[in-house]
Amino acid sequence: MARVFSGIQPTGDLHLGNYLGAVRQWAIDQDSHEALYCVVDLHAMTASYEPKELTTRTQTTATLLLASGLDPARCTLFVQSQVPAHTELAWILNCTATFGELNRMTQFKDKGQSGNSVTVGLFAYPVLMAADILAYDTDQVPVGDDQRQHLELARDIALRFNNRFGETFTVPKATVPPLGARVMDLQDPTIKMSKSNSSPQGIIGLLDAPKTIRKRIRSAVTDSDNHIEFNPDTKPGLANLLTLLAVTTEQSIEAVVSEYESSGYGSLKDATADAIIACLSPIQERYADLSSDLKYVSGQLNQGAERARSLSSPVIARVRERAGLLAP
Ligand code: AMP
Ligand code: TRP
Numbered sequence: 001m002a003r004v005f006s007g008i009q010p011t012g013d014l015h016l017g018n019y020l021g022a023v024r025q026w027a028i029d030q031d032s033h034e035a036l037y038c039v040v041d042l043h044a045m046t047a048s049y050e051p052k053e054l055t056t057r058t059q060t061t062a063t064l065l066l067a068s069g070l071d072p073a074r075c076t077l078f079v080q081s082q083v084p085a086h087t088e089l090a091w092i093l094n095c096t097a098t099f100g101e102l103n104r105m106t107q108f109k110d111k112g113q114s115g116n117s118v119t120v121g122l123f124a125y126p127v128l129m130a131a132d133i134l135a136y137d138t139d140q141v142p143v144g145d146d147q148r149q150h151l152e153l154a155r156d157i158a159l160r161f162n163n164r165f166g167e168t169f170t171v172p173k174a175t176v177p178p179l180g181a182r183v184m185d186l187q188d189p190t191i192k193m194s195k196s197n198s199s200p201q202g203i204i205g206l207l208d209a210p211k212t213i214r215k216r217i218r219s220a221v222t223d224s225d226n227h228i229e230f231n232p233d234t235k236p237g238l239a240n241l242l243t244l245l246a247v248t249t250e251q252s253i254e255a256v257v258s259e260y261e262s263s264g265y266g267s268l269k270d271a272t273a274d275a276i277i278a279c280l281s282p283i284q285e286r287y288a289d290l291s292s293d294l295k296y297v298s299g300q301l302n303q304g305a306e307r308a309r310s311l312s313s314p315v316i317a318r319v320r321e322r323a324g325l326l327a328p
Pocket of ligand 2: 005006007008009040043128129132133141143147150
């Protein structure tokens with residue numbers, strides 16, 4: 001069975017982009033793959049943060065992942081910092097990645113622009129991500145569109161290490177969903193929906209109340225000609241709504257366009273809001289149950305970490321030996 005690995009930062013409540021771009025696919029992959037999913041708390045430390053909040057958000061994110069359908073009986077769900085292999089491998093890979101290639105990462109260019117002291121951790125973020133993936137002999141990495149460049153880097157690092165030290169790593173591939181890989185901000189449909197850049201009106205959170213979802217979809221920015229066609233370049237707001245409706249009702253774009261082309265934007269928005277509410281309501285119900293049982297959640301995470309440690313340890317032993325390090 002092919003192995004999939006993916007990760008998500010515990011930076012707050014997950015939004016619809018996280019779910020449709022990544023987590024929904026993770027739940028599907030559990031049945032056909034050996035699946036590992038990781039809450040990457042060490043990555044979240046690359047932005048300024050409060051320790052107590054990081055703890056709570058890590059728990060909340062894990063709970064939301066369980067509520068979204070990840071099943072510890074069918075996948076390994078764990079927290080990155082509870083498995084030391086990630087930081088150990090990250091250092092070894094830091095010594096093969098180059099300054100130039102990290103400097104070309106668009107996410108670093110965006111986040112590192114702030115002028116405030118940019119940490120080495122933020123710069124090396126993609127190397128830690130490569131370590132996450134390579135520590136498990138991962139075949140496939142289901143992610144949203146914004147992670148493609150990081151995946152290319154992970155592949156380059158794996159290939160370079162293999163060339164230099166002999167066959168060591170499986171070279172992973174990104175798998176990006178055909179629809180929903182880039183959910184756009186509802187207020188500015190030229191940028192992706194994101195916790196850090198979007199205004200609250202631009203986002204739908206997985207735990208948002210139906211009333212909020214309806215309001216945000218109704219006030220989503222479109223255009224003024226009221227003509228329904230799918231064109232992300234000229235009608236990005238409308239294209240985003242059509243995509244959301246198609247993905248959440250499991251239809252093609254063509255099917256939703258032909259259903260709504262004779263009605264106006266108003267009825268398309270109503271249908272989109274209804275579909276999103278229906279898609280999120282089972283997740284919200286499970287979340288309410290699970291969040292009253294945090295012991296269960298942390299128990300599952302501990303078991304996940306134990307399994308992740310045992311899966312990564314032969315890979316780390318192989319890497320250490322190839323790189324010329326003494327056995328521990
Ligand atoms: P992050 O919250 O940055 O850790 O992202 C977790 C996963 O969600 C990654 O696979 C991202 O590619 C995906 N993702 C984040 N934002 C979006 C978005 N607006 N549309 C689609 N996928 C997204
Ligand atoms: N960088 C990813 C993001 O922001 C999160 C991540 C960390 C990840 N490690 C990973 C994703 C390993 C896939 C595989 O979305």
